[in-house]
Structure formats: structure tokens, C-alpha cells
Amino acid sequence: MAGPRFKNLRGQHSSGWLIFLMAITILSVTGCSLERVALKKAAGMLTAPSSGHVFSGDDDPELVAGALPFAIKFYESLLTSLPDHEGLRLRTGSLYIMYASAFIQGPADMTPATEVESRQALLARAKKLYLRGRDILLAGLEKKNPKLREELKARQFKKALAPFGLKDIDLLYWAAAGWVAAYSIDPFDLSIGLTLPEAAALMNRVLELAPDYSSGAVHNFYVLYYGSLPEALGGDENRARDHFKQAEKLCGDSDTSYLLSLATTVAVKNQNRQEFIDLLKRVLDFDPDKAPRNRLVNILNKRKAAWLLEHVDDFFLPPENTQRNSEHGEIRK
Numbered sequence: 147m148a149g150p151r152f153k154n155l156r157g158q159h160s161s162g163w164l165i166f167l168m169a170i171t172i173l174s175v176t177g178c179s180l181e182r183v184a185l186k187k188a189a190g191m192l193t194a195p196s197s198g199h200v201f202s203g204d205d206d207p208e209l210v211a212g213a214l215p216f217a218i219k220f221y222e223s224l225l226t227s228l229p230d231h232e233g234l235r236l237r238t239g240s241l242y243i244m245y246a247s248a249f250i251q252g253p254a255d256m257t258p259a260t261e262v263e264s265r266q267a268l269l270a271r272a273k274k275l276y277l278r279g280r281d282i283l284l285a286g287l288e289k290k291n292p293k294l295r296e297e298l299k300a301r302q303f304k305k306a307l308a309p310f311g312l313k314d315i316d317l318l319y320w321a322a323a324g325w326v327a328a329y330s331i332d333p334f335d336l337s338i339g340l341t342l343p344e345a346a347a348l349m350n351r352v353l354e355l356a357p358d359y360s361s362g363a364v365h366n367f368y369v370l371y372y373g374s375l376p377e378a379l380g381g382d383e384n385r386a387r388d389h390f391k392q393a394e395k396l397c398g399d400s401d402t403s404y405l406l407s408l409a410t411t412v413a414v415k416n417q418n419r420q421e422f423i424d425l426l427k428r429v430l431d432f433d434p435d436k437a438p439r440n441r442l443v444n445i446l447n448k449r450k451a452a453w454l455l456e457h458v459d460d461f462f463l464p465p466e467n468t469q470r471n472s473e474h475g476e477i478r479k
Contacts, residue, residue, distance in 0.1 A: 373411030
């Protein structure tokens with residue numbers, strides 16, 4: 147299962163340098179009675195929904211990959227000083243998950259099979275960051291329901307999630323996404339695998355509150371979830387395809403993630419080579435400039451699709467090229 151898609155990451159555009167200078171000043175202040183006020187001011191500017199899509203709209207993945215670690219730790223340092231700031235908590239937790247998906251698990255998936263140790267090291271790091279992001283977000287949800295994890299573990303899903311509404315939907319979405327992404331790294335980790343119903347419950351609440359959340363993001367999640375899990379753990383091809391259709395309606399002209407999701411799960415599981423190829427070609431044919439706010443994720447998806455097409459034989463049995471002579475038991479080419 148691929149990680150959650152890299153989208154809806156809002157950065158700061160016109161006010162970037164001002165905020166940077168403000169941050170340097172804030173971090174150098176000690177014992178100042180105005181420090182908390184200044185921190186809240188900076189946090190509000192850094193997490194404003196109206197700020198520009200500096201990261202998600204960028205066309206240079208390497209530039210973003212280099213900048214994100216600093217951004218994440220900066221947000222986290224502010225969160226340490228303002229633990230009740232919901233915007234900072236959401237931004238910090240979701241950035242950990244986005245970074246792990248786009249720039250750690252993604253490269254790991256495309257690491258040559260001969261470099262086993264490098265690949266495993268990257269995947270272990272991605273898993274760790276997915277869980278770190280999830281836990282930061284769950285801590286935010288627990289401020290509204292202190293018994294959240296206890297009730298989720300007891301499978302009291304309705305009771306656990308009843309306190310959460312539309313205001314909490316981003317925290318719910320990203321916590322669930324990081325949770326399931328961590329499992330996808332290591333399906334043999336039963337300590338996570340046995341908790342998957344808890345993660346699904348969070349996303350089910352998102353679906354209840356806003357079926358069209360983030361232009362199809364929740365449906366893309368379910369393509370991955372139902373498409374990759376074995377039936378014993380809740381996998382369901384029909385549900386995966388139903389959510390694929392919903393995602394196509396909502397983001398078919400702006401985001402190619404749902405195409406990759408079906409290709410790498412259901413198509414591979416069914417050994418449907420042609421469907422796999424057709425879906426990946428649709429990703430390659432998409433023009434990232436057609437959807438400026440999602441430019442980064444679509445560029446990364448194109449890279450992944452190109453790699454998958456180059457390595458298609460690694461995922462499918464060789465096409466049948468022989469025909470047995472029924473009379474003589476011979477193999478004819």
C-alpha cells in the first residue's frame with residue numbers, strides 16, 4: 147500500500163521572509179512577557195488556511211524534499227511552546243506523514259532490489275515517522291475525548307468518535323492515514339495490524355461527516371485500504387472499485403493518486419497486467435500544470451508511474467507465450 151498522497155499542504159507565499167525573520171526573533175527571546183503573544187501571532191500566520199500552496203504547488207520535488215525537514219522541526223518547536231494550538235498540531239503531524247510518504251517511502255519503493263539494506267532502512271524510517279505523525283494528531287484528538295484510545299481499543303467506535311465534528315475532520319483524516327500507512331510498511335507487525343479497525347473507524351467518521359472531503363482524498367484512502375488488505379483483515383475489491391469511481395468523479399481532473407492506488411493494489415492482486423498498464427499511462431498523460439495546487443503530487447505520481455512501467459515484470463507473471471499440443475504433450479511457441 148502506498149502512503150497517503152501529498153496534497154493540501156498550505157505554505158506561506160508573500161509573507162515568507164517576514165515570518166522567517168519573526169521566527170528568528172521569537173526563538174531568541176527569553177523571559178519576555180510578550181513572547182507567548184508573538185508565538186501565537188506567528189503560529190496563526192504559519193497555519194492560515196488562506197496562505198499560498200508553496201509546497202504542494204511546487205514543480206521541484208528535490209527542493210521541497212530539502213526544505214521540509216526544517217519546516218517540520220520548526221512547526222514542532224512552536225508546538226512545544228503552544229501545545230494547545232490545533233493548527234500547529236495538525237500541520238506538524240500531517241507534515242511528518244506527507245514527508246514520509248513522498249520522500250522516504252516513495253524512494254524506498256523504487257530502490258533497486260539489489261539494495262535490500264538501503265530499502266529496508268528507508269522503510270523503517272518511514273514507518274517511524276508515520277507513527278510519530280499519527281501520535282501527534284491523536285494527542286490533539288484526545289484533548290476533546292481523553293478516553294479516545296481506550297474506547298477505540300475496546301471497539302466502542304461510536305462512543306469514541308461521537309464528540310468529533312467537522313472542525314476535527316483534518317485531524318481524524320491524517321491520524322487514520324498515518325496509522326494505515328505505517329501498517330503498509332510492515333504487514334507482519336501485528337501490534338499495528340490488530341489495531342487497523344481503530345484506524346478505519348477514524349476514517350469512517352470522516353466519511354460520515356464529509357463524503358467529498360478534500361476533493362476525494364477519503365475515497366483514495368479507501369481504494370488503498372480495501373484494495374491492499376487481505377480479505378481476512380477487511381480487504382474488498384468491490385469496495386475499492388466503488389471508492390475509485392467516487393474519487394474519479396471528485397478529483398479526476400486534478401489528482402492522479404487514485405489511479406496509482408488502484409494499479410498498485412487491485413490490478414496487481416488480480417494479476418491484471420493490462421489494467422495496471424492502462425492506469426499508469428493515464429497518470430503519465432496527465433499534465434501537472436492543469437492542477438497547479440496539486441503540481442507536486444502529480445509530478446511525484448508521474449515519476450512513480452514511469453518506474454512501475456519500467457519494472458512491470460517484477461509485479462506480474464510472464465505473459466503466456468506457449469501453447470501445449472493436446473495430442474502430443476509438446477510445447478509449441
